[in-house]
Amino acid sequence: MNHPDEQRLIEYAGGDAAGMRDVEQHLSECAACRESVAALRRVLAAASAMEVPEPGAGFESRMWRRVAAEIEPRGIRIGWREWFTARRLMPAGAIAGLVLAAFLLGRYWPRPEMAPATATVTPQVRERILLVAVGDHLDRAQSILLEISNAEPTAGAAEKTVDISREQKRAEELLGANRLYRQTALRTGDATVANVLGELEPLLVELANSPSEVPASELEALRKRIEARGLLLKVRVVSSNVHERERKRSKGNNSL
Amino acid sequence: MTGMVDSDAAQVAQVLGGDRDAFRVLVERHSRRLFRLAYRMTGNEQDAEEIVQDAFVRAYRKLDRFESRANFGTWLYRICANCALDRMRKQRTEDAHREPAREEEDAGVGPLELAASNAPSPDRLVMSGELGAGVRAAMEQLSATERAAFVLRHVDGHSIEEIAKSLGLNIGATKNSVFRAVQKLRRQLEPLVSATR
Numbered sequence: 173m174n175h176p177d178e179q180r181l182i183e184y185a186g187g188d189a190a191g192m193r194d195v196e197q198h199l200s201e202c203a204a205c206r207e208s209v210a211a212l213r214r215v216l217a218a219a220s221a222m223e224v225p226e227p228g229a230g231f232e233s234r235m236w237r238r239v240a241a242e243i244e245p246r247g248i249r250i251g252w253r254e255w256f257t258a259r260r261l262m263p264a265g266a267i268a269g270l271v272l273a274a275f276l277l278g279r280y281w282p283r284p285e286m287a288p289a290t291a292t293v294t295p296q297v298r299e300r301i302l303l304v305a306v307g308d309h310l311d312r313a314q315s316i317l318l319e320i321s322n323a324e325p326t327a328g329a330a331e332k333t334v335d336i337s338r339e340q341k342r343a344e345e346l347l348g349a350n351r352l353y354r355q356t357a358l359r360t361g362d363a364t365v366a367n368v369l370g371e372l373e374p375l376l377v378e379l380a381n382s383p384s385e386v387p388a389s390e391l392e393a394l395r396k397r398i399e400a401r402g403l404l405l406k407v408r409v410v411s412s413n414v415h416e417r418e419r420k421r422s423k424g425n426n427s428l
Numbered sequence: 429m430t431g432m433v434d435s436d437a438a439q440v441a442q443v444l445g446g447d448r449d450a451f452r453v454l455v456e457r458h459s460r461r462l463f464r465l466a467y468r469m470t471g472n473e474q475d476a477e478e479i480v481q482d483a484f485v486r487a488y489r490k491l492d493r494f495e496s497r498a499n500f501g502t503w504l505y506r507i508c509a510n511c512a513l514d515r516m517r518k519q520r521t522e523d524a525h526r527e528p529a530r531e532e533e534d535a536g537v538g539p540l541e542l543a544a545s546n547a548p549s550p551d552r553l554v555m556s557g558e559l560g561a562g563v564r565a566a567m568e569q570l571s572a573t574e575r576a577a578f579v580l581r582h583v584d585g586h587s588i589e590e591i592a593k594s595l596g597l598n599i600g601a602t603k604n605s606v607f608r609a610v611q612k613l614r615r616q617l618e619p620l621v622s623a624t625r
Contacts, residue, residue: 178611179607182607182610182611182614183603183607186581186582186606186610188588211614211618211621211622212610212614214618214621214622215610215613215614215617215618215621216582216610216613217621218559218563218617218620218621219563219566219567219578219582219613219617220582220583221563222468222471222560222563222564222567222583223560224463224464224467224468225467225473227459227460227463227473227477231459231460231463232455232456232459232460233456235455235456235459235477235480235481235484236452236455236456238477238481239451239455239481239484239485239488240448240452242481242485243448243451243485243488243489244448245446245448333517344490347493348492377493378596380490380493381490381506381507381510381596382510382596383510383513383514383517383595383596384514385514385517385518386596387573387597387601389601390596390597390598390601393597393598393601
């Protein structure tokens with residue numbers, strides 16, 4: 173009689189009986205395996221019934237105090253007290269003075285005849301700025317992909333893990349910009365750039381939300397996904413195209 | 429439940445609008461659930477509290493990346509699982525450096541043999557009725573990933589797919605982690621649970 177292997181019995185005992193009719197059939201005939209499943213269930217019941225202490229009254233308020241001490245109001249990085257120190261007030265006073273002086277100069281200085289719209293940014297200049305930004309963004313994404321491809325397991329770790337904290341931090345930094353550039357590329361009809369940014373986004377999300385150390389096997393799976401999609405090559409090609417377009421725009425603007 | 433999800437979404441919108449104190453409601457609402465997860469993963473109250481704190485701080489800082497259609501509780505739970513995993517791995521790496529005896533794991537002495545030498549004997553545990561202590565000792569022999577996968581699968585009842593997503597593993601690696609965890613627990617606990625029947 174062929175007994176199911178240990179992994180299948182464990183999965184069955186753990187409640188994953190779907191698609192295991194052969195195991196069910198075998199159990200109806202084999203007392204030894206039935207006892208094995210029953211023993212496994214006892215072990216699972218004991219291990220999963222681990223008691224958890226109640227953290228006590230006032231836990232929620234205590235937790236909020238601890239969390240509140242670590243977070244700042246969104247978009248504000250400096251505490252209000254710091255704004256009122258003499259060190260900060262001096263440059264602030266100087267800036268306020270300059271703004272006032274500029275306002276008064278603008279208000280009372282005789283106005284020369286100005287050529288219309290010289291200060292406005294032309295669509296060509298705007299496009300060039302965008303190309304520079306997207307090119308730089310793709311270069312940074314490319315360097316993350318390269319680092320992931322070359323990351324080594326942490327020496328001396330209890331289990332084989334890879335420290336990806338640097339890549340995680342950089343992915344976090346790139347994620348917002350990636351979304352913005354993709355939306356802009358979609359709006360301007362630049363499908364190639366939009367597509368490659370669209371393919372980058374899930375990877376950046378995954379990296380940004382990963383633990384700072386991941387098992388080597390997990391990283392290997394990520395590398396394979398990057399490789400299977402040819403993501404590194406796509407980013408390289410599109411990045412090079414974007415830089416080329418930016419160079420052409422730059423020449424065009426300079427020759428005007 | 430849907431009410432709480434809607435209410436979470438409203439609080440998130442307020443926080444994103446600049447009202448930091450709206451985050452307090454979310455902290456107070458989800459703290460205990462996260463504490464239970466963190467405690468089961470680490471087996472230590474103080475660590476669990478710190479993990480919950482880290483998880484909320486991380487969630488606050490990443491809040492603009494939370495998709496409003498998603499369930500905030502699930503998102504937070506995943507962040508907490510990852511914070512716990514990070515801490516467990518860090519602690520184990522530090523322990524490995526601190527305790528030369530641990531290096532024996534790599535030199536061919538398995539974790540189970542080590543556990544057998546360090547943990548109280550099954551007989552003593554049964555005699556003193558300390559099944560809980562036996563479970564804790566057995567859980568401590570699991571790797572960080574195995575313990576996380578076991579807790580999420582067999583304590584919290586999540587599917588393999590959900591766990592894979594939470595821990596950022598593929599399905600095969602997740603199944604293996606759960607399998608290895610149960611295999612180790614079985615070897616440690618089977619004599620104990622049989623004796624208490």
